[in-house]
Amino acid sequence: MRFLPVSLTTMLVELADLDETLALFASLRADPVQGVEDMVPAARTLMIRFRPEKLTPEELAGEIATRDLSTRIAPSGELVEIPVQYDGEDLRDVADLTGLSVEDVVRRHTESEFTVAFCGFAPGFGYLVGxxxxxxxxxxxxxxxxxxxxxxxxAGAFSGVYPQASPGGWQIIGTTPEKMWDLSRDPPAILQPGYRVRFFDLKKKTAPTSRITTKTPVTQPPEVASGALTLKVLAAPMPALFQDLGRFGQTGQGVSSSGALDKSALRAANRVVGNPAGMPCLEITLGGFSFEVSGRAVMALTGAACPIGIRDAAGRTISAGTYQPISLEAGDIVTLGHPTRGMRSYLAMRGAFAVKPVLGSASTDTLAVVGPDPVTAGSVLTVNNDGLALTSVSLHESPAFDHPASGEVVTLDVILGPRSDWFTDKGIATLSDQLWQVTPQSNRVGIRLAGNVSLKRRDNSELPSEGTATGAIQVPHNGQPVLFLADHPLTGGYPVIGTVAEYHLDLAAQIPVNAQIHFRPVTAFADIQPVKARDRGRRPTKTVRKHP
Structure with missing residues (x-):
């Protein structure tokens, strides 16, 4: 068992195999450790997010090291049968790789009974073993x-079904008409950890003998009072997205937290207008957004500073600033210019937007396609006008940091791990010695970076899928890293050389295209050493690499 650093609030426990991983996961669920907030099981690792004010990584490792990993998790009694048309693009390649005929590949796949070991990568994506x-x-x-x-x-020891269109490197052997993820069901995912799964060939069988039944929840749109305040969107060059502080407690279905990329700006926008700090706001990328308000309102814009123009019903135009309450009247048209620094702005309305939560959050996850629809020109948005505990507006908010501009260098602190030892010494040095340019292929999933020298790996073997954290610097085969942001996949199969410190994630979200990133490691990579119970009275000394 190894304990590897991921970030200041996350560690990765590496185990011998999937059985040990599931045994540890079950043990920690049955007998939780105080301070553990979330866990993501994978092929032979368990990623654990914890509260460092409750316990240190060393103390958490000490708690885990005492757990019994001999228990084997029995499959549940639930059986899901999935119809398959065995016509996949890689079916012939799989036959060649295994030395079997195509018919034998299909026969062996349909004669197997699988178990859902864990969910990850995408909502409803179950990793099937057995x-x-x-x-x-x-x-x-x-x-x-x-x-x-x-x-x-x-792929490897796993079989799986892609619940939605996405990139991927698994060998495709067929397709199913079954909808694996459907938000109209409860739960949305057909496959849940522990379920038994069998596949059957549609050429030989037309209907399953058994099927998991899922209840469809009765959902009602939020009630809107007559004469409610509305915003009619007139322009949205890039779709705006509803965001709050994130969607938690859904990792068992393969759903990550998502949420506002710059949470400090979202909180500030809500405080300016007197809302509770975590209420939904509109995340607007690169400005250009315009709307007309139907009645008297108070708004605020934070994050990337866009010029704000307000034209009233009489045609008069005034300007307003960010991080301050702005009073609006019926018929006012608000138009945002384009920011010269930063990427994302946050629009809050006093009373907050009336938006229906999905899986407990109003955040829109662009990778998982979970959450409210993107806001485009022609959308009509409703603002709550009662039932919310409002406070007075705030006149004392300001940006948490200076927003970067294109062409500038931004320094981000990095915690090395969990797979730094998969890279050569030169590769690790290159991470911090070289500037990395932000490419136009960046989005809410991650920032794709380009450097003159690729990161060289020491270990070129295939990494079994394991949990990934927001801020992870994942390195694919080409050696050009991707910095994961809030909509990243829950699990990934490329090594993570380091993770941006939590206190720099909001800054990372505001880095524009063609800016450059300097990664500054603030820790030396080393396994986390468990602290025994009798030693917990003293906290171990941490090695910190200092930089000028």
């Missing part, structure tokens, strides 16, 4: 940029 070992094949050398929803695939 199939015929002959069907264990490597990922594709070159991942596809788009795999269709319903694709049935193999």
């Amino acid at each position: 199939g015929d070992p002959t069907l264990q094949v490597p990922r594709r050398q070159t991942p596809r940029t788009r795999i269709p929803a319903g694709s049935v695939a193999l």
